[in-house]
Amino acid sequence: MIELDNITYKYKEDGAVVLDHISMAIEQGEWLSIIGHNGSGKSTLVKIIMGIISDYSGIIKVNGIELNSSNSYDIRKKFSIVFQNPDNQFVGATVEDDVVFGLENHGVPRQEMIERTEAALKAVNMIDYRTHAPARLSGGQKQRVAIAGALVMNPDVLILDEATSMLDPEGRAEVLEILREIHKTGRTTIIYITHDLTEIEDSDRAAILKDGKVISSGTIEDIYSDTKALTGSNLVLPFQMEISDSLLGGTYVTYDELVERL
Ligand SMILES: Nc1ncnc2c1ncn2[C@@H]1O[C@H](COP(=O)(O)OP(=O)(O)OP(=O)(O)O)[C@@H](O)[C@H]1O
Numbered sequence: 642m643i644e645l646d647n648i649t650y651k652y653k654e655d656g657a658v659v660l661d662h663i664s665m666a667i668e669q670g671e672w673l674s675i676i677g678h679n680g681s682g683k684s685t686l687v688k689i690i691m692g693i694i695s696d697y698s699g700i701i702k703v704n705g706i707e708l709n710s711s712n713s714y715d716i717r718k719k720f721s722i723v724f725q726n727p728d729n730q731f732v733g734a735t736v737e738d739d740v741v742f743g744l745e746n747h748g749v750p751r752q753e754m755i756e757r758t759e760a761a762l763k764a765v766n767m768i769d770y771r772t773h774a775p776a777r778l779s780g781g782q783k784q785r786v787a788i789a790g791a792l793v794m795n796p797d798v799l800i801l802d803e804a805t806s807m808l809d810p811e812g813r814a815e816v817l818e819i820l821r822e823i824h825k826t827g828r829t830t831i832i833y834i835t836h837d838l839t840e841i842e843d844s845d846r847a848a849i850l851k852d853g854k855v856i857s858s859g860t861i862e863d864i865y866s867d868t869k870a871l872t873g874s875n876l877v878l879p880f881q882m883e884i885s886d887s888l889l890g891g892t893y894v895t896y897d898e899l900v901e902r903l
């Protein structure tokens with residue numbers, strides 16, 4: 642669905658290369674995670690995919706069509722994004738006002754707005770909070786409302802740029818659970834940005850970015866067994882990997898396998 646071909650980017654002509662010949666492809670309905678340490682280029686890549694940055698070199702195709710300055714706005718209308726800070730993405734006084742906001746700008750008929758808002762709030766399990774003030778929700782609830790605001794637009798692509806990094810473990814688990822549900826429908830392509838290796842377990846494929854380069858990519862098993870890339874990427878290894886790495890010699894095992902082998 643989305644193909645990136647040799648994307649290279651510098652913020653300043655004489656500055657450092659922030660993205661260095663990035664090529665990757667994302668299938669329709671796939672959940673792709675992009676992992677990398679601070680400054681590895683994840684948000685820059687997101688800005689390029691979203692069209693916020695356009696002076697990159699390389700080619701982006703969406704459904705086989707190469708993006709250019711005249712078609713890129715229309716093609717990207719079906720891309721929605723959720724950012725890191727749950728407090729920076731609310732515009733409405735209540736949860737439902739907030740979710741409906743994007744639809745109001747698109748001239749959607751009133752009855753349809755009501756139905757889509759309800760469906761989006763149900764999808765993230767927040768329908769009971771429809772009249773609550775967003776400011777009074779927990780971090781995980783806020784991010785679920787932000788996801789509802791993205792889903793209400795029926796996006797083809799949902800991008801989350803470290804959407805769980807400011808949440809506690811419970812809030813993270815809530816957001817990941819919602820993403821699993823969205824993924825099951827097969828309708829929405831998910832691009833999930835994180836620096837936390839434990840959060841990629843549910844995705845179909847992942848890529849590790851380091852200093853603007855893809856240093857490893859493949860299925861989650863491929864990534865978890867690429868010890869060289871993992872240890873060289875400045876990422877914190879999940880607990881079971883640390884243990885298996887030091888006691889069992891670097892093979893990734895699940896918790897159950899780890900208990901068994903120990
Ligand atoms: N507006 C900007 N102008 C100049 N340099 C920038 C700008 N934004 C980011 N950079 C630089 O580009 C590099 C990649 O930054 P980016 O924000 O894409 O990384 P990231 O992987 O998202 O990091 P984080 O995990 O901290 O969010 C960094 O070296 C950063 O300092």
Ligand SMILES: [Mg+2]
Pocket residue numbers: 683684685802803
């Ligand atoms: Mg970032």
